[in-house]
Amino acid sequence: xxxxxxxxxxxxxxxxxxxxxAFEYIKSIDLKNAEIGKIDLSxxxxxxxxxxxxxxxxxxxxxxxxxxxxxxxxxxISGNEKMGWKSRQSCSSPRGEYNTEKDVLFYxxxxxxxxELSANQFAIFFPEDVHAPMIGDDIIKKLIVKVKI
Numbered sequence: 001x002x003x004x005x006x007x008x009x010x011x012x013x014x015x016x017x018x019x020x021x022a023f024e025y026i027k028s029i030d031l032k033n034a035e036i037g038k039i040d041l042s043x044x045x046x047x048x049x050x051x052x053x054x055x056x057x058x059x060x061x062x063x064x065x066x067x068x069x070x071x072x073x074x075x076x077i078s079g080n081e082k083m084g085w086k087s088r089q090s091c092s093s094p095r096g097e098y099n100t101e102k103d104v105l106f107y108x109x110x111x112x113x114x115x116e117l118s119a120n121q122f123a124i125f126f127p128e129d130v131h132a133p134m135i136g137d138d139i140i141k142k143l144i145v146k147v148k149i
Contacts, residue, residue: 044148054136076117079140084111084132
C-alpha cells in the first residue's frame, strides 16, 4: 500500500506501465466537477467517480476486500475518507469464494490499522492489500482508478 498526495504522484509512475496515464488523467480534469460514473480510459484502465455518504466503520469492515486482477488507486476529491487496511498475508478468514467477474474477495478479518485521506490524497492498494474504504460522517467524493495487472 502507498499513501501520498497528488502532488507527489510522479514518484509512482514507474511502478506500473499504466500509472503515468492514470495520474496524467487525474491531473487533467477538474476533480471537483468530475461527473459521477464510470469510464474505460484505455485498455486496462477504468475510472470510477463516486460521491456518497460515508459509512460507519462496521459497515465498511463488513465489506473488507481485496482484488486479484487490479490495483486500486483511490483518490479523495472532497470530504474526509477513513480507510482500514491489513496485509492479505495476515488475513485468515475469507468470506466466500473469489468472484472472478467482479475481481473481489471479501474477508471476515478486521483491519490492523486505519488512516484518513483528505482532498488530493490517495492510497494505492495492490492485490496483497485488504482494504475497507468509504468510512466517514459526511459526503465523500472520490475517484478510483482500476489498473489491470
